[in-house]
Amino acid sequence: MGDVRILEIKESVFADNDRRAHQLREELREKKVFLLNLMSSPGAGKTTTLVRTIEALKGEFTIGVMEADIDSDVDARTIAQTGAKSIQLHTGGMCHLDAEMTRQGVEGLGIEDVDLAILENVGNLVCPAEFDTGASKNAMILSVPEGHDKPLKYPLMFEVCDIVLINKTDVLPYFDFDIELVEQHIHKRNPRAKVIPICAKTGEGMDAWADWLRTEIKKWRAGE
Amino acid sequence: MHELGVTFHVMDHLEKVALENNASKICKVTLELGEVSTVIESYLQSCWKWACAKRPLFEGCELVVETLPAVTFCEGCEDTYATVEYGRVCPHCGSDKTYLLQGNEFNMKEIEVE
Numbered sequence: 001m002g003d004v005r006i007l008e009i010k011e012s013v014f015a016d017n018d019r020r021a022h023q024l025r026e027e028l029r030e031k032k033v034f035l036l037n038l039m040s041s042p043g044a045g046k047t048t049t050l051v052r053t054i055e056a057l058k059g060e061f062t063i064g065v066m067e068a069d070i071d072s073d074v075d076a077r078t079i080a081q082t083g084a085k086s087i088q089l090h091t092g093g094m095c096h097l098d099a100e101m102t103r104q105g106v107e108g109l110g111i112e113d114v115d116l117a118i119l120e121n122v123g124n125l126v127c128p129a130e131f132d133t134g135a136s137k138n139a140m141i142l143s144v145p146e147g148h149d150k151p152l153k154y155p156l157m158f159e160v161c162d163i164v165l166i167n168k169t170d171v172l173p174y175f176d177f178d179i180e181l182v183e184q185h186i187h188k189r190n191p192r193a194k195v196i197p198i199c200a201k202t203g204e205g206m207d208a209w210a211d212w213l214r215t216e217i218k219k220w221r222a223g224e
Numbered sequence: 225m226h227e228l229g230v231t232f233h234v235m236d237h238l239e240k241v242a243l244e245n246n247a248s249k250i251c252k253v254t255l256e257l258g259e260v261s262t263v264i265e266s267y268l269q270s271c272w273k274w275a276c277a278k279r280p281l282f283e284g285c286e287l288v289v290e291t292l293p294a295v296t297f298c299e300g301c302e303d304t305y306a307t308v309e310y311g312r313v314c315p316h317c318g319s320d321k322t323y324l325l326q327g328n329e330f331n332m333k334e335i336e337v338e
Contacts, residue, residue, distance in 0.1 A: 009332040
């Protein structure tokens with residue numbers, strides 16, 4: 001038995017990740033690359049929304065997509081069909097991406113020629129909210145079938161998001177989903193969050209979403 | 225499995241700290257966990273045991289979890305109350321303009337090394 005010593009740490013578990021995320025964000029800012037972190041539950045429509053987003057913006061920006069999933073490459077294949085550069089990241093069972101994994105993704109994707117990099121996070125409303133990826137902005141998709149009470153159940157996710165897309169508005173007649181109420185729930189937890197109803201399938205609301213991205217990318221490049 | 229991910233995250237960090245301090249073994253780790261953090265202590269303990277067996281530095285390492293009570297502040301009456309018992313609405317004045325003061329922490333407090 002050697003001598004027993006006590007080492008005081010006194011630091012949040014997330015502090016180390018927060019530092020790495022901050023560093024990555026600053027490096028991307030210098031390179032004028034806008035990184036969007038897109039989060040949602042599984043099946044809310046991240047990939048379909050992305051395909052529409054790429055169609056709307058590919059004439060203006062060079063877009064690269066990182067698809068994070070526990071397994072498979074179906075999403076990366078779908079994105080590749082749009083002509084955008086895409087890679088699949090496997091999280092090896094992990095429920096989220098942290099800043100270090102995001103950095104590896106960015107390096108794997110190659111961002112020299114990219115203006116808009118999009119990280120499609122693992123489908124999950126809990127852990128991705130806790131681990132800052134280093135993204136310029138955080139977006140999340142809440143789909144109508146999930147219900148308008150989600151901001152009450154997963155407050156942190158809604159607190160960290162700059163924008164919330166309410167997807168699948170085409171099925172509103174079949175669900176007891178109250179758009180006004182969901183906006184109230186979101187703004188109670190996060191007054192600065194922008195809320196846009198969209199339907200990735202029909203294209204409704206996609207112009208407003210694309211406009212928001214254009215404005216944010218412009219501000220990011222201007223160093224704001 | 226959220227707790228397994230954060231267990232690896234904590235262990236990676238503590239391994240670095242131990243090596244920087246020329247320690248060859250981590251005998252005990254003390255974490256502080258807020259009452260309304262997203263981590264469940266019993267799951268964390270199970271993951272910890274499992275992960276310890278795979279990392280020589282952590283062989284037989286004890287995990288101590290200290291719970292930090294959740295406290296909410298009410299902007300209506302500027303008083304505080306127990307979050308877990310009363311939730312988002314203030315039990316003193318009925319206002320829902322409240323925010324969490326403490327309770328979602330997940331901190332590494334100290335480690336005991338040899």
